[in-house]
Amino acid sequence: MTVDLRVNIAGVEFANPIMTASGCCGYGDELATIFPLSKLGALVTKSITQNPRLGHKPPRVAEATMSMLNAIGLANVGIDAFVTDKIPFLNKQKTKIIVNVAGWSIEDYTSVCARLNDIPRVDMVELNFSCPNVESGLEFSSDATQMERAVRAVKNVFSRPIVAKLSPNVTNIVDIAKGAEQGGADAVSLINSLIGTAIDIETWRPRLTNNTGGLTGPAVKPIALAMVNKVHNQCRLPIIGIGGIRTADDVVEFLLCGATAVQVGTALFVEPSAPVTIAKGLADYLKRKKISSVSQLVGKVVRH
Ligand code: DHB
Numbered sequence: 001m002t003v004d005l006r007v008n009i010a011g012v013e014f015a016n017p018i019m020t021a022s023g024c025c026g027y028g029d030e031l032a033t034i035f036p037l038s039k040l041g042a043l044v045t046k047s048i049t050q051n052p053r054l055g056h057k058p059p060r061v062a063e064a065t066m067s068m069l070n071a072i073g074l075a076n077v078g079i080d081a082f083v084t085d086k087i088p089f090l091n092k093q094k095t096k097i098i099v100n101v102a103g104w105s106i107e108d109y110t111s112v113c114a115r116l117n118d119i120p121r122v123d124m125v126e127l128n129f130s131c132p133n134v135e136s137g138l139e140f141s142s143d144a145t146q147m148e149r150a151v152r153a154v155k156n157v158f159s160r161p162i163v164a165k166l167s168p169n170v171t172n173i174v175d176i177a178k179g180a181e182q183g184g185a186d187a188v189s190l191i192n193s194l195i196g197t198a199i200d201i202e203t204w205r206p207r208l209t210n211n212t213g214g215l216t217g218p219a220v221k222p223i224a225l226a227m228v229n230k231v232h233n234q235c236r237l238p239i240i241g242i243g244g245i246r247t248a249d250d251v252v253e254f255l256l257c258g259a260t261a262v263q264v265g266t267a268l269f270v271e272p273s274a275p276v277t278i279a280k281g282l283a284d285y286l287k288r289k290k291i292s293s294v295s296q297l298v299g300k301v302v303r304h
Helices: 078-091 106-117 144-157 173-183 218-234 248-257 274-288
Strands: 007-009 012-014 018-020 042-044 061-064 067-070 096-102 124-128 162-165 187-190 194-196 213-216 239-242 261-264
Touching: 018 274, 061 213, 067 218, 078 106, 096 106, 106 124, 106 144, 124 144, 144 162, 144 173, 162 173, 173 187, 173 218, 187 218, 213 218, 218 239, 218 248, 239 248, 248 261, 248 274, 261 274
Parallel strands: 018 042, 018 261, 042 096, 096 124, 124 162, 162 187, 187 239, 239 261
Antiparallel strands: 007 012, 061 067, 067 213, 194 213
């Protein structure tokens, strides 16, 4: 039996629902030495900002139980170097390219996205409104009206689909998703990392120079699944599910909860070829269940 792993989000067709999560494989060049990026549904880049950033001082990653903390501080090459140095490599890759964009003001987002609009190879932008590690980085992700305004502004300068990445560090994620929908977002991705910390008991200092960081990895998966399902039940936008995905079984859970596609992040640091194993495992699951297309799983969780 042949199974169809293709998924469509806002008119963009992905070869399979497995994407990389922003920040976990830079701009894809190192990952391409492990496996051909054509095996991915999409490559999602590290957040790009207007200016280059060195990010926070190390240590900026720390391990926690079944999880990881990071406070990178949006280190990236900036839009100019991204266009001149990274796009030529991405141009050659046979996968969809989603560029993640971060900023501090609406102008930051619109100026970067306007530049990306001129590069047809960029299939979508994903707006990082929710970096937990920069001051005042949370306004757009925790206020539905701000989210709506920011998405609408980007919509005016970027003509292809826009994904709003949502923070779990809010009172009600559905309100924020609805703000993104009102602003004209084509999809939402969730969840970004949860704010957490870890303390060195000898020095009494936090293990990260930023004091707190974003928590990711298998420990966050149940939280992410519940949030994906909640947004799926109350908002019409397609969902890209993110949070602790490590295996094909994890992906099936996200799809059943309402995600159309998923992103693999922290697992890449443990096993960089995880997306390939996961895509194969997903095809095997569909064959075993005699389901011809992966899209048939979306939102099919049976509630008690
Ligand atoms: C960073 C940004 C994020 O969106 C995140 O979830 C974790 C870390 C950062 O660059 O610090």
